[in-house]
Amino acid sequence: KQEVTQIPAALSVPEGENLVLNCSFTDSAIYNLQWFRQDPGKGLTSLLLIQSSQREQTSGRLNASLDKSSGRSTLYIAASQPGDSATYLCAVETSGSRLTFGEGTQLTVNP
Amino acid sequence: DADVTQTPRNRITKTGKRIMLECSQTKGHDRMYWYRQDPGLGLQLIYYSFDVKDINKGEISDGYSVSRQAQAKFSLSLESAIPNQTALYFCATSAERGGGNEQFFGPGTRLTVL
Numbered sequence: 001k002q003e004v005t006q007i008p009a010a011l012s013v014p015e016g017e018n019l020v021l022n023c024s025f026t027d028s029a030i031y032n033l034q035w036f037r038q039d040p041g042k043g044l045t046s047l048l049l050i051q052s053s054q055r056e057q058t059s060g061r062l063n064a065s066l067d068k069s070s071g072r073s074t075l076y077i078a079a080s081q082p083g084d085s086a087t088y089l090c091a092v093e094t095s096g097s098r099l100t101f102g103e104g105t106q107l108t109v110n111p
Numbered sequence: 112d113a114d115v116t117q118t119p120r121n122r123i124t125k126t127g128k129r130i131m132l133e134c135s136q137t138k139g140h141d142r143m144y145w146y147r148q149d150p151g152l153g154l155q156l157i158y159y160s161f162d163v164k165d166i167n168k169g170e171i172s173d174g175y176s177v178s179r180q181a182q183a184k185f186s187l188s189l190e191s192a193i194p195n196q197t198a199l200y201f202c203a204t205s206a207e208r209g210g211g212n213e214q215f216f217g218p219g220t221r222l223t224v225l
Contacts, residue, residue, distance in 0.1 A: 041221070042219065043219050091154075091214075096167070097159070097205065098156055099154075101155075103151065
């Protein structure tokens with residue numbers, strides 16, 4: 001059974017700092033990995049999707065990497081801003097288009 | 112307008128009542144999903160559907176049923192609600208795109224069962 005772990009569970013940083021969120025998964029037979037952002041009481045917003053054949057994806061200040069063989073992904077956020085404060089979730093797609101989610105990293109960026 | 116909408120956004124009900132949560136999408140996607148989110152447990156898949164005639168159980172389908180009325184509509188029912196079904200419920204959609212299957216989520220329905 002696929003298990004997804006995100007470390008740390010919570011992170012607090014000062015504005016402007018670069019930061020890395022980690023995601024690991026136990027079964028490397030994945031189709032893709034997706035990073036989401038969730039604001040309190042709100043839905044999930046898709047940030048980046050990395051297909052299994054890719055190593056990384058970039059969108060603005062966000063860069064996500066994937067090392068499928070070691071079961072790891074990182075989300076790098078450059079020059080963090082208070083508006084980046086949210087919970088970040090990673091999810092891996094296995095057979096049948098099923099996503100398995102981690103529990104998330106709650107990020108707080110302090111002005 | 113939102114691409115994936117859910118109604119109601121909030122619902123409080125009593126044990127034993129029948130509840131239906133509705134999801135509609137304008138993205139033209141063929142695949143739709145229902146998840147629940149509990150604090151500290153992440154999101155868990157309840158049911159998913161690849162088209163109108165294809166419905167599949169997820170990890171935690173007991174106590175739930177679904178109906179795919181049309182490509183754009185996917186409803187989740189709790190036949191007899193119980194307190195441990197109190198959670199945040201999300202609908203999502205996706206379409207196969209050359210190996211990728213990016214999922215897009217609705218805003219969620221907060222359900223409280225007393």
